[in-house]
Amino acid sequence: MIEKQVNQKAWFMVLPVFLVVAFSAIIPLMTVVNYSVQDTFGNNQFFWVGMDWFRDLLHSERFHDAFFRQVSFSAIILCIEIPLGIVIALAMPRKGWGVPVCLITMALPLLIPWNVVGTIWQIFARVDIGLLGHTLAALGVDYNYTQDPVAAWITIIIMDIWHWTSLVVLLCYAGLCSIPDAYYQAAKIDGASRLSVFRYIQLPKMQRVLLIAILLRFMDSFMIYTEPFVITGGGPGNSTTFMSIDLVKMAIGQFDLGPAAAMSLIYFLVILLLCWVFFTVMSNIGEERSKGGA
Amino acid sequence: MAHITLENIAHSYTGNPENHEDCALKKVNLSWRNGGAYALLGPSGCGKTTLLNIISGLLHPSRGKVLFDTEDVTGMSTEQRNIAQIFQFPVVYDTMTVFQNLAFPLKNRGRKQKEIEPRVIELAKILGLEKDLHTRAQHLTADSKQKISLGRGLIRKSVNAILFDEPLTVIDPQLKWELRSQLKFLHKKFGFTMIYVTHDQTEALTFADEVVVMYEGEIVQTGTPEALFEKPEHTFVGYFIGSPGMNVCACELQGNQVVIDGYMLSLGRKYPDLGSNSKIEIGVRPEHLRLVPSDREGLPVKIIKVDDIGRHRIVRVVFNNTKFNVIVSDMTELADGNCSLVFDTEHTHIYVDDHLVSGEEL
Numbered sequence: 119m120i121e122k123q124v125n126q127k128a129w130f131m132v133l134p135v136f137l138v139v140a141f142s143a144i145i146p147l148m149t150v151v152n153y154s155v156q157d158t159f160g161n162n163q164f165f166w167v168g169m170d171w172f173r174d175l176l177h178s179e180r181f182h183d184a185f186f187r188q189v190s191f192s193a194i195i196l197c198i199e200i201p202l203g204i205v206i207a208l209a210m211p212r213k214g215w216g217v218p219v220c221l222i223t224m225a226l227p228l229l230i231p232w233n234v235v236g237t238i239w240q241i242f243a244r245v246d247i248g249l250l251g252h253t254l255a256a257l258g259v260d261y262n263y264t265q266d267p268v269a270a271w272i273t274i275i276i277m278d279i280w281h282w283t284s285l286v287v288l289l290c291y292a293g294l295c296s297i298p299d300a301y302y303q304a305a306k307i308d309g310a311s312r313l314s315v316f317r318y319i320q321l322p323k324m325q326r327v328l329l330i331a332i333l334l335r336f337m338d339s340f341m342i343y344t345e346p347f348v349i350t351g352g353g354p355g356n357s358t359t360f361m362s363i364d365l366v367k368m369a370i371g372q373f374d375l376g377p378a379a380a381m382s383l384i385y386f387l388v389i390l391l392l393c394w395v396f397f398t399v400m401s402n403i404g405e406e407r408s409k410g411g412a
Numbered sequence: 413m414a415h416i417t418l419e420n421i422a423h424s425y426t427g428n429p430e431n432h433e434d435c436a437l438k439k440v441n442l443s444w445r446n447g448g449a450y451a452l453l454g455p456s457g458c459g460k461t462t463l464l465n466i467i468s469g470l471l472h473p474s475r476g477k478v479l480f481d482t483e484d485v486t487g488m489s490t491e492q493r494n495i496a497q498i499f500q501f502p503v504v505y506d507t508m509t510v511f512q513n514l515a516f517p518l519k520n521r522g523r524k525q526k527e528i529e530p531r532v533i534e535l536a537k538i539l540g541l542e543k544d545l546h547t548r549a550q551h552l553t554a555d556s557k558q559k560i561s562l563g564r565g566l567i568r569k570s571v572n573a574i575l576f577d578e579p580l581t582v583i584d585p586q587l588k589w590e591l592r593s594q595l596k597f598l599h600k601k602f603g604f605t606m607i608y609v610t611h612d613q614t615e616a617l618t619f620a621d622e623v624v625v626m627y628e629g630e631i632v633q634t635g636t637p638e639a640l641f642e643k644p645e646h647t648f649v650g651y652f653i654g655s656p657g658m659n660v661c662a663c664e665l666q667g668n669q670v671v672i673d674g675y676m677l678s679l680g681r682k683y684p685d686l687g688s689n690s691k692i693e694i695g696v697r698p699e700h701l702r703l704v705p706s707d708r709e710g711l712p713v714k715i716i717k718v719d720d721i722g723r724h725r726i727v728r729v730v731f732n733n734t735k736f737n738v739i740v741s742d743m744t745e746l747a748d749g750n751c752s753l754v755f756d757t758e759h760t761h762i763y764v765d766d767h768l769v770s771g772e773e774l
Contacts, residue, residue: 298501298503300499300500300501300503301503303465303470303497303499304497304499304503304561304564306470306489306490306491307468307470307490307495307496307497307517307565308516308517308520308564309491309517309520309521310516310520311520314520318505318507318508318516319505322505322506322507323506
């Protein structure tokens with residue numbers, strides 16, 4: 119047997135990474151953890167409260183509502199953006215001058231900063247001066263996103279679709295382009311219908327990019343802050359107050375550092391948990407396949 | 413089942429068949445009888461796959477007509493033509509099992525499960541896939557995947573023809589041989605018309621009754637494997653078939669004599685006056701040359717290289733600047749490096765501008 123060499127100096131090699139991660143993530147996170155278990159009445163005097171903030175928060179209706187709004191928002195935009203992205207990607211030309219035109223058009227919304235997107239839609243949808251809002255009003259549609267929660271939701275959802283469907287499209291398009299021509303030719307020879315081609319060739323080949331698209335869109339939509347903040351500021355009432363907006367209100371608006379810290383930890387854990395679930399499902403689909411083939 | 417005829421087929425991928433240089437196919441005429449086994453042989457990029465795709469309807473030719481029996485199918489889709497085609501790289505439907513893959517072409521045509529099942533099982537047995545029938549196709553080896561592709565091509569009984577586009581490229585040499593025999597067997601059993609594209613001469617010669625040799629978008633010779641070997645009609649066929657290929661070297665004709673670099677050789681044939689502007693070459697296979705000791709009659713040559721390839725030797729000899737490959741089985745008499753080269757005149761051919769010219773017997 120070969121004697122395994124042990125050299126503890128190797129730990130120094132890991133040190134730089136450890137320091138970077140410590141200063142950029144672990145230490146800031148610890149301060150949040152620190153706030154979440156204490157209360158203060160100013161003057162930098164802190165009192166230990168244990169798990170009280172967490173307990174309060176988990177029983178507060180305000181948190182439940184924000185959480186519910188957040189989950190609904192993510193679910194709605196995933197249900198719309200993913201199928202829509204696939205359809206657009208399928209409709210895009212595979213060669214010729216149309217390719218660069220489509221790709222650039224698709225990429226444009228992705229290049230615009232979040233707050234600018236918010237501003238664009240905030241103005242676009244205004245009833246008094248916005249092209250969309252004014253047109254709708256002129257057509258006799260009762261639409262005012264500053265007063266009507268439904269209108270506010272619709273505005274934010276359409277804005278998100280406008281902003282982010284491109285990402286899904288581009289990912290799906292990349293997946294579609296990687297399918298060799300022979301597959302389509304074989305499908306023609308086999309007499310497959312258009313639907314079968316989609317079901318048995320395109321969808322399976324897009325599976326990986328689709329899961330990446332779903333994961334990215336889920337995380338981004340779950341953390342959405344800037345655009346609804348710019349458009350509605352969380353209103354009317356609290357109807358578009360998503361978790362991130364609620365968190366900022368609590369931490370900076372009300373300066374309730376303890377509950378805000380507890381909330382950000384729960385928020386963080388929820389995202390972590392859901393990502394883990396997505397990831398596990400993702401790898402499990404692959405696993406099942408390989409077991410089936412073995 | 414149908415007799416397949418190609419009339420003046422030309423194809424250009426840039427859509428301009430007038431420009432000859434542009435064409436992937438230049439004016440192809442072919443006729444394939446029902447139930448035959450044919451091979452399309454040629455180097456990469458000579459238009460074999462283009463021709464195949466035109467027959468199956470995946471491509472529409474810029475010019476010309478495709479006939480199945482007497483029906484003009486040029487404008488018809490692949491599905492209407494009822495053709496099976498197998499591609500170079502395996503195409504399997506990843507999410508389906510092997511069974512579903514094989515059944516797919518039948519299912520799409522609305523056949524009943526009762527009819528599909530025995531057929532799939534029968535074919536799976538022939539291809540050696542029966543124990544994988546209910547596993548997903550995705551993680552099988554490349555070999556098995558290609559077998560599935562082959563199976564999907566062979567599953568329908570009523571196809572007009574089965575086209576193979578270099579289907580055994582990804583398969584191991586040992587298995588390649590087995591599968592090729594299986595295909596021959598299936599051909600005999602079911603009597604499909606089979607058209608097999610390949611750039612491998614052994615594959616073409618063992619598979620087909622008739623081989624079509626293509627070169628730069630044109631058909632240079634159609635014939636049995638034997639004819640291609642004994643009497644190549646184009647210098648390219650000479651080069652391409654046989655290992656090593658035919659020796660082709662420049663010569664001149666003087667009366668009934670062939671002059672190679674000053675050496676006079678009589679072929680016992682008379683050639684018409686071919687004009688001085690044409691390129692005249694003599695072609696002879698290494699198998700049809702003999703080396704004898706230098707004191708005997710023949711072209712005095714020098715041995716420059718000997719490759720021992722097992723069952724025989726390939727000897728490279730040179731006369732002035734003209735080089736020949738000779739296949740020799742016994743080297744004992746040729747120890748000193750100088751010897752005489754003797755031509756088998758019956759199998760020595762004259763080519764003018766790359767095309768065979770037959771002389772009159774004297």
